[in-house]
Amino acid sequence: MVDGLLQSLGVAASAYTDGDHPVHTPIDGSRIASVTLENKAQVLAKIDVAQKAFLAWRDVPAPRRGELVRLFGEVLREHKAQLGELVSIEAGKITQEGLGEVQEMIDICDFAVGLSRQLYGLTIASERPGHHMRETWHPLGVVGVISAFNFPVAVWAWNTALALVCGDAVLWKPSEKTPLTALACQALFEKALKQFGEAPEGLCQLVLGDREAGEALVDDPRVPLVSATGSTRMGREVGPRVAARFGRSILELGGNNAMILAPSADLDLAVRGILFSAVGTAGQRCTTLRRVIVHASIKDEVVARVKAAYGKVRIGDPRKDNLVGPLIDKASFDAMQGALAKARDEGGQVFGGERQLADQYPNAYYVSPAIAEMPVQSEVVRHETFAPILYVLAYDDFEEALRLNNEVPQGLSSCIFTTDLREAERFQSASGSDCGIANVNIGTSGAEIGGAFGGEKETGGGRESGSDAWKAYMRRQTNTVNYSRELPLAQGIVFD
Numbered sequence: 079m080v081d082g083l084l085q086s087l088g089v090a091a092s093a094y095t096d097g098d099h100p101v102h103t104p105i106d107g108s109r110i111a112s113v114t115l116e117n118k119a120q121v122l123a124k125i126d127v128a129q130k131a132f133l134a135w136r137d138v139p140a141p142r143r144g145e146l147v148r149l150f151g152e153v154l155r156e157h158k159a160q161l162g163e164l165v166s167i168e169a170g171k172i173t174q175e176g177l178g179e180v181q182e183m184i185d186i187c188d189f190a191v192g193l194s195r196q197l198y199g200l201t202i203a204s205e206r207p208g209h210h211m212r213e214t215w216h217p218l219g220v221v222g223v224i225s226a227f228n229f230p231v232a233v234w235a236w237n238t239a240l241a242l243v244c245g246d247a248v249l250w251k252p253s254e255k256t257p258l259t260a261l262a263c264q265a266l267f268e269k270a271l272k273q274f275g276e277a278p279e280g281l282c283q284l285v286l287g288d289r290e291a292g293e294a295l296v297d298d299p300r301v302p303l304v305s306a307t308g309s310t311r312m313g314r315e316v317g318p319r320v321a322a323r324f325g326r327s328i329l330e331l332g333g334n335n336a337m338i339l340a341p342s343a344d345l346d347l348a349v350r351g352i353l354f355s356a357v358g359t360a361g362q363r364c365t366t367l368r369r370v371i372v373h374a375s376i377k378d379e380v381v382a383r384v385k386a387a388y389g390k391v392r393i394g395d396p397r398k399d400n401l402v403g404p405l406i407d408k409a410s411f412d413a414m415q416g417a418l419a420k421a422r423d424e425g426g427q428v429f430g431g432e433r434q435l436a437d438q439y440p441n442a443y444y445v446s447p448a449i450a451e452m453p454v455q456s457e458v459v460r461h462e463t464f465a466p467i468l469y470v471l472a473y474d475d476f477e478e479a480l481r482l483n484n485e486v487p488q489g490l491s492s493c494i495f496t497t498d499l500r501e502a503e504r505f506q507s508a509s510g511s512d513c514g515i516a517n518v519n520i521g522t523s524g525a526e527i528g529g530a531f532g533g534e535k536e537t538g539g540g541r542e543s544g545s546d547a548w549k550a551y552m553r554r555q556t557n558t559v560n561y562s563r564e565l566p567l568a569q570g571i572v573f574d
């Protein structure tokens with residue numbers, strides 16, 4: 079299924095046929111490749127190489143570093159169709175979303191190229207005569223990237239494009255569920271490197287491994303920044319370990335994203351927004367819409383319309399004309415069924431959520447998306463189940479809706495559908511949504527790369543991608559220069 083694709087992307091056959099770690103496609107559950115996982119000693123050796131690469135790369139002028147990222151963006155454009163298809167096969171996304179993920183890689187490359195000429199510092203007024211101050215940004219070191227299965231290529235690109243223009247080296251440990259897309263990205267990057275010419279060896283390396291490999295990156299003081307994307311459980315382990323050695327981390331963890339649906343909303347837009355955000359990627363996005371907090375006066379109508387839309391959703395092979403592909407594996411299916419059982423126990427009314435196409439694909443897990451009308455925001459609603467379950471809660475007054483939006487442990491994405499300006503502005507105000515992302519009249523998922531991406535509370539607080547997220551990949555330096563013939567002290571201190 080993947081031989082031709084991997085070869086067209088420049089991956090040597092030995093990299094995906096000789097190993098003992100099986101790779102399965104969620105499309106039909108079959109084994110499509112086998113790779114070799116690396117142990118701790120191999121990871122440490124790669125960190126060593128990365129550290130040397132960093133020492134050379136940091137002295138390359140930033141706009142020249144941007145040229146490498148520009149070339150990589152060009153290579154991605156050439157191979158968008160193949161890489162998008164491989165994402166579909168390995169992660170189970172529909173083709174449109176696989177292509178969208180690669181487009182996101184291209185977009186962040188474009189962003190980073192521009193950024194390579196804009197790593198601006200500050201000039202600061204000094205209180206002392208004949209002095210000036212400035213703030214400068216310098217390359218940081220080796221960046222360890224740990225990524226999740228559901229965005230197998232874009233998350234790496236978000237980090238790598240920025241890290242490279244910032245003058246850092248990168249070591250990437252992808253999810254053990256998606257090593258093939260990682261091998262393909264590495265091969266494409268090497269193609270760009272060849273065109274670029276003189277980049278240091280090991281500037282951007284891949285480590286295929288499980289948790290042990292991830293832990294080697296997490297614990298090594300030669301990796302000043304660990305950017306880790308995955309579950310809150312993972313972040314709870316990684317965050318304190320990196321902090322214990324005074325490293326920095328960017329944590330991009332689980333979400334539990336809500337939409338407030340107000341009585342004035344354009345319901346046609348809202349239902350379309352719900353559909354894409356709740357069932358896209360089979361509910362396996364960190365920004366997937368998991369809760370609709372709808373005004374009691376329109377709840378029945380909204381639920382009826384969403385159920386009707388769900389009834390028409392085509393489920394099946396993500397490479398064909400379908401809207402919902404498979405869940406990643408059986409564990410994911412079991413977690414979904416467990417959550418639906420719990421929702422019923424907690425007084426919920428569940429619609430959908432059944433396994434689909436089991437005869438055709440006995441080893442794959444397709445489901446119909448589920449809606450669970452809940453009496454209150456109970457325990458199961460407060461938990462992120464990584465599957466297409468949409469909990470529906472009713473509200474009577476706007477303050478209650480805001481409270482429900484915020485009363486979960488996670489804080490990634492949120493949105494409101496309303497045509498009431500006061501509600502929209504309040505939702506995005508200091509006392510509104512407490513999430514990293516707060517949208518008006520669009521759903522919770524599908525962010526663009528121009529904005530900083532990430533969330534608060536158990537989502538980890540990290541920011542990646544646009545805005546000034548690049549600053550996390552650099553070290554800040556404050557400079558004071560005295561060009562006078564005196565040595566005045568700050569705060570007027572006399573020390574003669």
Ligand code: NAD
Binds near residue numbers: 291311331332532
């Ligand atoms: P996961 O936590 O199981 O694994 C993520 C990565 O962490 C994998 O590469 C894994 O090998 C590694 N890992 C796990 N434990 C580790 C440890 N102790 N030390 C070092 N590395 C470790 O997550 P998953 O199932 O692949 O992905 C789904 C989760 O990721 C969901 O919770 C989703 O919300 C989250 N996610 C968040 C974002 C975001 O930007 N906030 C984006 C995508 C996915």
